[in-house]
Structure formats: structure tokens, C-alpha cells
Amino acid sequence: MYVAVKGGEKAIDNAHKYLAEERRGATDVAELSLSQISEQLSHAVSRVMAEGSLYDKDLAALAIKQARGDLIEAIFLIRAYRTTLPRFGYSAPLDTSEMDLDRRISATFKDLPGGQVLGPTFDYTHRLLDFALAAEGLEPQKAEAAEAPLDEEVPRVLELLNAEGLIEQSAPADYDDTAPVGDLTREPLEFPADRDLRLQNLARGDEGFILALGYSTQRGYARNHAFVGEVRLGDVTVEVIPEELGFAIEIGDITITECETVNQFQGSKTAPAQFTRGYGLAFGHSERKVISMALVDRALRCHELGEDQVAPVQDDEFVLSHSDNIQATGFVEHIKLPHYVDFQSELELVRRLRRNAEDNIREAAE
Amino acid sequence: MALDSSPGDPSRKNWMGILARASETDLENFWQLHGQEEDYDFLRRPEIGLVMVQGRAGGTGGRFNLGEMTVTRCSVRLSDGTVGHAYIAGRNQRHAELAAAFDALLQNPERQEEIEDTVITPLQKRHQQGRDDRSKKAAATKVDFYTMVRGED
Numbered sequence: 001m002y003v004a005v006k007g008g009e010k011a012i013d014n015a016h017k018y019l020a021e022e023r024r025g026a027t028d029v030a031e032l033s034l035s036q037i038s039e040q041l042s043h044a045v046s047r048v049m050a051e052g053s054l055y056d057k058d059l060a061a062l063a064i065k066q067a068r069g070d071l072i073e074a075i076f077l078i079r080a081y082r083t084t085l086p087r088f089g090y091s092a093p094l095d096t097s098e099m100d101l102d103r104r105i106s107a108t109f110k111d112l113p114g115g116q117v118l119g120p121t122f123d124y125t126h127r128l129l130d131f132a133l134a135a136e137g138l139e140p141q142k143a144e145a146a147e148a149p150l151d152e153e154v155p156r157v158l159e160l161l162n163a164e165g166l167i168e169q170s171a172p173a174d175y176d177d178t179a180p181v182g183d184l185t186r187e188p189l190e191f192p193a194d195r196d197l198r199l200q201n202l203a204r205g206d207e208g209f210i211l212a213l214g215y216s217t218q219r220g221y222a223r224n225h226a227f228v229g230e231v232r233l234g235d236v237t238v239e240v241i242p243e244e245l246g247f248a249i250e251i252g253d254i255t256i257t258e259c260e261t262v263n264q265f266q267g268s269k270t271a272p273a274q275f276t277r278g279y280g281l282a283f284g285h286s287e288r289k290v291i292s293m294a295l296v297d298r299a300l301r302c303h304e305l306g307e308d309q310v311a312p313v314q315d316d317e318f319v320l321s322h323s324d325n326i327q328a329t330g331f332v333e334h335i336k337l338p339h340y341v342d343f344q345s346e347l348e349l350v351r352r353l354r355r356n357a358e359d360n361i362r363e364a365a366e
Numbered sequence: 367m368a369l370d371s372s373p374g375d376p377s378r379k380n381w382m383g384i385l386a387r388a389s390e391t392d393l394e395n396f397w398q399l400h401g402q403e404e405d406y407d408f409l410r411r412p413e414i415g416l417v418m419v420q421g422r423a424g425g426t427g428g429r430f431n432l433g434e435m436t437v438t439r440c441s442v443r444l445s446d447g448t449v450g451h452a453y454i455a456g457r458n459q460r461h462a463e464l465a466a467a468f469d470a471l472l473q474n475p476e477r478q479e480e481i482e483d484t485v486i487t488p489l490q491k492r493h494q495q496g497r498d499d500r501s502k503k504a505a506a507t508k509v510d511f512y513t514m515v516r517g518e519d
């Protein structure tokens with residue numbers, strides 16, 4: 001139990017002033033601007049948008065600056081901010097097949113329509129510190145440009161398999177597109193949770209937690225043998241249908257990362273063998289997150305696919321209840337706040353138990 | 367809303383999309399050139415809110431809520447009664463106001479062609495140019511596989 005305590009206002013005020021000064025750091029060093037953060041720390045911005053569950057690069061940059069680079073604190077600020085705004089409605093589902101691609105790779109097919117497009121990736125770098133970046137004022141390196149843009153048509157890799165009937169459909173046969181979509185920002189999670197809620201939860205879940213769970217599937221806990229069918233990074237158009245217009249309009253483009261996995265196949269005497277799917281999608285450039293998410297999504301589909309639940313990653317209640325880093329940090333960190341009364345009663349209890357035990361020993365000796 | 371275009375008008379959908387993606391600076395400059403004579407008042411002042419963005423499992427399957435994005439909307443009425451609307455990604459209120467004003471102006475049959483030619487088409491070209499430039503950089507990172515001959519023969 002946490003009991004409110006009074007006092008300490010002055011100390012708290014001064015602590016916050018101290019925090020502000022520390023946030024600024026040495027004043028002979030130039031102050032960070034929000035555009036520097038959004039332009040040059042774009043992966044941090046992506047993570048804050050994905051897990052803050054709010055796409056707005058400027059707000060994410062502000063939150064990162066205010067939180068001194070503590071990304072979970074920044075995510076907390078974003079989550080708090082979103083509650084102050086009205087919700088105008090829902091977008092049409094993103095058409096990720098129509099993304100303007102910056103990157104698109106497949107680990108399952110070497111040659112495929114649209115090609116393997118590496119984009120701005122850390123892959124194949126040597127992970128050696130580049131001390132040239134420590135020097136300021138260097139001429140920035142320019143990207144090469146090809147003669148022509150990418151192909152207009154870049155088909156989804158899994159649809160190539162689907163055309164041959166080698167993989168399950170992306171939606172179950174009885175799927176109803178007009179059915180309401182679960183929204184965990186509106187109703188508390190209940191278990192078992194359907195895939196819509198699981199995907200929403202994973203999309204905003206902590207990258208480290210989802211990464212670790214995804215890793216556990218590869219190490220043999222709920223093994224489902226995943227291949228990365230496709231990773232896509234790029235900009236996708238967002239459409240809404242405002243009530244006053246009654247038709248869909250485009251409100252802009254957002255950057256997203258998407259991953260589709262091709263997983264362990266299933267078959268029986270009556271049904272021919274087919275691969276299964278896992279899916280990951282997140283705001284911004286969040287590749288590690290979406291690959292992990294696809295692994296966890298696939299593991300959480302165990303009941304639907306008739307697999308035994310043998311590992312934590314297959315347990316929706318365990319995964320979805322612990323993935324949210326704001327809930328987690330709130331509960332974990334609150335134990336540092338005053339629990340004086342709680343602790344006093346425990347202290348009293350231990351003293352009494354010890355007294356009783358000593359009395360018993362003395363009585364036994366007499 | 368006497369002069370409102372018919373719902374689903376493909377050209378209106380197009381210009382609203384272009385106006386939403388334009389920069390505030392561009393719209394401000396174009397308004398100085400083409401809209402300064404126009405008077406409008408607000409039916410709805412610029413208002414910042416959220417839209418819940420939906421995705422589909424597997425890209426093409428069942429819908430789910432991915433997360434929210436900031437959106438600014440605005441509605442204006444020109445002195446002739448034409449109503450313009452804007453919904454734009456982000457929180458730039460002046461951008462939403464100007465987009466709504468242009469949406470109204472574009473519904474005036476006497477102005478439509480001129481504004482399409484002098485504002486919408488150039489903005490569309492600029493946007494397309496930006497997309498192409500970016501796509502060409504991605505295209506330069508496309509892998510060309512070559513096969514190595516292994517073994518004898």
C-alpha cells in the first residue's frame with residue numbers, strides 16, 4: 001500500500017530545478033534542437049513513436065529532449081500527452097502493398113520481382129566505431145542515386161507463395177471485415193485476446209521485451225522455425241473518411257516498417273502441407289521490433305493452429321500483460337516511492353515474531 | 367454547402383491529398399498569389415486531435431489498431447458560402463487553415479482550373495519529384511546477384 005505523505009515540497013521543487021540544469025548540461029556546449037533530434041536520432045524517434053503509440057516526429061523529439069534521452073521516460077510523456085487530445089476517428093487500413101519503399105529484403109527468395117533493396121541499413125557494416133563522426137564539420141556523405149526509381153509494382157513475397165497455395169491465407173476464411181476492431185486504449189484487455197488486440201499490444205510493446213521473447217522462440221521455446229519472408233521500410237499513405245465529406249481523403253504519409261515471416265508448415269492426412277505466417281508492423285524505422293513482433297505473433301497463434309502451449313511466449317496473458325513498458329516501469333519504479341507506513345507495520349510484525357520466539361525459547365529453557 | 371462538390375469527386379480527393387502533403391510555406395506563398403482577395407471565416411477553427419491508424423495482419427488480412435497519429439482539421443466558409451475542409455497529418459494549424467481555404471477556392475468553377483494549374487499541379491510535381499529522388503537512392507542499393515561457377519567444368 002502506498003500512503004500519501006506531506007512535506008518535502010521545497011526539496012521537490014529544488015530537485016526539479018536541479019534536473020533542468022542537468023538536462024541542459026554544460027552551457028558552453030550548444031543546446032540540442034528538436035530538429036537535430038528528429039533528423040539525426042531518427043531511430044530513437046521511431047522507437048518513441050512506436051511504443052508511445054503516437055506518430056508525431058516533433059513530439060517524439062521533444063519528449064526525448066525532455067527525458068534526457070531516457071526513451072521509456074519519453075514514451076511515458078507521449079502516452080500522457082495523447083490523453084489530452086480528442087480522437088477524430090479511425091484511418092482506413094494502411095495499404096502496405098502500396099508503400100513508397102526505402103528498403104525491401106527477403107531472406108526466402110534471392111531473385112524476386114522488385115528485387116532486394118537494401119536501403120539505409122546497418123546490415124553489412126563492420127560495427128567498428130567510426131571516429132570520423134567524432135570530428136565535426138565533415139562533408140556529409142551523399143547517397144548514390146540510380147537512373148530510375150524502383151519498380152512501381154513490388155509484389156508481397158508471401159503472396160508469391162500464396163499464389164501456389166503453399167501458405168495459409170492472411171485472414172481466416174470466416175473473417176468479417178465489418179466486425180468491430182478491438183482497441184486496448186478503450187477497453188481493458190481480456191483473455192484469451194484475439195489477434196487484433198495481440199497485434200496492437202505488440203506494436204506498442206517494449207522492444208527489448210518483444211526481442212527477448214522472439215529470441216526465446218528461436219532458442220527452442222515454442223519453436224516455429226521462422227524465415228523472414230519480407231521486411232519492408234517506407235512511407236505509406238494514410239486515408240480517413242471525415243463525416244462531413246463522406247469519402248476517403250489522404251491526410252499525409254507515415255513511415256512504417258513491416259515484417260512477414262514464413263513459419264513451420266502444417267498438414268494432415270486430409271489437408272496438404274502449408275506454411276503459416278507471423279506479422280510485425282510498427283511506426284518509423286523499427287526493424288528489430290517488427291521481426292521480433294512477427295515471431296511473437298506467430299507463437300501466440302498456437303491455439304488457433306492446434307499447437308501445444310509449452311512456453312511463456314505462447315501465453316497471451318503472460319506476454320500481453322508484461323509487454324507495456326509504461327505499465328511495467330510504473331509498477332516496478334513505484335516501489336522506490338515512500339512506503340513508510342507499510343514498512344512500519346512489517347517492521348512491527350517482525351519485531352513481534354522475534355519477541356514471541358525469544359519468549360518461547362526462554363519458557364522452554366525454564 | 368451549395369457549392370460543395372459531389373462526394374467522392376476524384377479531383378477533390380486528389381487536391382485535398384496534395385494540400386495535406388504541402389508545406390505551410392508553400393501554401394502561404396500560393397495564398398498570397400491566388401487567395402489574398404478572398405475572405406473566409408471559420409466553421410471550425412484549426413483543431414488538433416488524433417486518428418487511430420489501422421493496419422491489417424499480414425498486410426492484407428484482418429484489421430487491427432496500430433497506433434494513433436496527430437491530425438489537424440479545419441473548416442472555412444468563403445464569402446460566397448463555399449465550404450472548404452482540411453484534415454492534415456501533424457499539428458500545423460496554419461497549414462490546416464490554408465488547406466481548407468484552398469479546398470473551398472477549388473470548388474469555385476471560375477477559379478478551379480487556374481488553381482489546379484498554378485497551385486495543385488506544381489505541388490503535385492514537387493511531391494512526385496521528392497518521391498522519385500528518394501526512390502532512386504533506394505534503387506541504387508538494389509542487389510545485383512552474380513553467380514560464381516563452383517567446381518570443375
